[in-house]
Amino acid sequence: MINTFHSSYNPPPPPVPPRTGYRKPQPAVNTPLVKYLSVMLLLLMILTFGGFLYLFQKLNMQLQGSYDEDMTSLQRLQDCVEKNMVEDSMTNCGKLMEKYKAVFAKVLQANEKSVSKLTGGPHFIGPAAHMTALSEHKDKTSEFLKTNNLLWDEDHSLLQDVRLSSKRDMLTIQYPGMYFIYSQVTFSKNSPSVSLKQSIRIVVPKKQEPKELLKSFCSLNPDTSNLCTASLAGVFHLEKEQQIYVTVANSSLVNRDSCSFGLFKLR
Incomplete structure (x- = not known):
């Protein structure tokens, strides 16, 4: 039986085999620039971490110093109450109390301003x-x-x-x-x-x-x-x-x- 079916499709030719010693081209890489950027990024990370660590240590030392100072002041106040003081010591106790009164006055004033903001008007403190x-x-x-x-x-x-x-x-x-x-x-x-x-x-x-x-x-x-x-x-x-x-x-x-x-x- 004779095949009478014909097609106009022509298959592509086979690929040409690579020549001996041929290599596919690789993308260009600037090795010194990459190394430089990597080193700078590492230094930036080290400086950032070190800065945060320094600020944390400094704040911690300030808080510890403030706590120690407050404890010392409270101990002095307790000594003023419980012990018999000489005249010089009583003078120092009086100065310490004046400082605390000034602090209390500022705290009260701040509280009055807060109440004023919450109530929408001035806090009444007059006669x-x-x-x-x-x-x-x-x-x-x-x-x-x-x-x-x-x-x-x-x-x-x-x-x-x-x-x-x-x-x-x-x-x-x-x-x-x-x-x-x-x-x-x-x-x-x-x-x-x-x-x-x-x-x-x-x-x-x-x-x-x-x-x-x-x-x-x-x-x-x-x-x-x-x-x-x-x-x-x-x-x-x-x-x-x-x-x-x-x-x-x-x-x-x-x-x-x-x-x-x-x-x-x-x-």
């Missing part, structure tokens, strides 16, 4: 007072009933850069400025002869008559036993040594458990 009325169990001699000026319990009150008088009725201003003043007096009894009134008054140095700053009233039904509260609040400019107090027409009508008086400096 302030919040007084509570003298209770009956502390008023052994009934001093509260002997005067129309309300008396305050210093042990259960807040006093900051404001002084309470010896009679426990007046607050004396130490720093001049604008003050917010408030008071609240609760009455538990009624009297047909006097009104249930409270007022805040101020005593100006070298002036005999006090000045009334604020006043308020409340009323009670004489046939029932209930309470009424009179409140006051205002802003005033006060000078140094001026005295502020709360007075009523009759202190025996007052419920001492619900009376307060206070102020704080605005600026």
Whole structure:
């Protein structure tokens, strides 16, 4: 049988065998440059590692020195407390305490700034007072009933850069400025002869008559036993040594458990 199938595809010729002594060309390599870059990279790594090691050792030595200094200072403070010191040693202890007070002051100031940032406003550190009325169990001699000026319990009150008088009725201003003043007096009894009134008054140095700053009233039904509260609040400019107090027409009508008086400096 005759094959009549023909194709136009011609296979490629076989490769030519390599000549004797022929080598395939290799890419050019700059050996000195590679060696130089390798040495520089190694030196850079050594310098970097050495630098980190040096900084670590230096920081560790500084921390250790600071720790040793702190321990020495604490030991000196302990010696100041526990041992009987001569005059020179006590002088050194006093100097050491002054340094610690300065550090404490800086820490407190930093804390106040942190609180200011957290609260969104300045931290209040000015003159302030919040007084509570003298209770009956502390008023052994009934001093509260002997005067129309309300008396305050210093042990259960807040006093900051404001002084309470010896009679426990007046607050004396130490720093001049604008003050917010408030008071609240609760009455538990009624009297047909006097009104249930409270007022805040101020005593100006070298002036005999006090000045009334604020006043308020409340009323009670004489046939029932209930309470009424009179409140006051205002802003005033006060000078140094001026005295502020709360007075009523009759202190025996007052419920001492619900009376307060206070102020704080605005600026």
